[in-house]
Amino acid sequence: AQSVAQPEDQVNVAEGNPLTVKCTYSVSGNPYLFWYVxxxxxGLQFxxxxxxxDNLVKGSYGFEAEFNKSQTSFHLKKPSALVSDSALYFCAVRVSISGAGSYQLTFGKGTKLSVIP
Amino acid sequence: SQTIHQWPATLVQPVGSPLSLECTVEGTSNPNLYWYRQAAGRGLQLLFYSVGIGQISSEVPQNLSASRPQDRQFILSSKKLLLSDSGFYLCAWNRPSTEAFFGQGTRLTVV
Structure with missing residues (x-):
């Protein structure tokens, strides 16, 4: 089954420090991977x-993620954390919907990020 | 630009009462539409998806149903709510090769 895993329920980081939220995936073929907050x-924001x-993808609010095929990972990163980054983060993978010719997103369980002032 | 509307934002309903949550999308046509439930502020469970008018697929057996009477309208319903139906319900849409966009969610409390 195609899936993503977020191994950490919670990540704590001091304001101004770099942050990483981990995600690993298990898919057949080329993965389409997403991060939401x-x-x-x-609701969830893309x-x-x-x-x-490029393996390094840049996104909103200064976040970026690195796709690593050999490690089947897609970790979310930010060089300098803000208190306002405190939220729940979800990794997701696109999964085909059998027989429908379309796709759905399968989400990880989420990681709660707390940025400490 | 595309927008997604979901209402109501919060709802408190007694056990055994009916439910109707509505979701509409603007600015696109023939979107894929989804209903998710999120329990305890964590994982998302896909409840229903629709690739076209009148086409509904269910991912899990449950007390809920969904309908798509118009291209950009997706409705989540129940004839009789159970306590276990409480949760945070999210509507989403996407095109087949794009990311999904979510509504603001409905907090349903069954009492």
Missing amino acids: QYPNR LLKYITG
Whole structure:
């Protein structure tokens, strides 16, 4: 089954320090990978995606992610964390919907990021 | 530009009452539409998806149903709510090769 895993339930980082939120994937073929952020009681906001091309993908709010095929990883990174980055982060992979000729996103369980002032 | 509207934002309903949550998308045509449920502020469970009018697929057996009466309208319903139906419901849309965009969610509490 095609899936993503987020091994950390929670990540704590001091403001101004670099942050990493981990994601690994298991897919057949070339993966389409995504990162989303969710603030309390809100919908998910798209941050960035990897479809093809450069392994380093830049997204919204200064975030970037590195696609690593050999390690089957797609970790989310930011050079300098802000308190306002504190939120729930989801990694997702595009999965084909059998027989429908379309796709859905399968999400990881989410990682809660807390940036400490 | 495309936008997605989902309402209501919060809802408190008694056990056994009906449910209707509505989602509409503007600025695109023939989107794929999805209903997700998020329990305890964490993982997302796909409930239903639709690739066209009247075409609904269910991912998990449950007390809920979905309908797509118009191209850009997706409705989540129940005839009789259970306590276990409480949660945060999210509507989303995408085109087949793009990222998904989410509504703001509905917090449903069944009492």
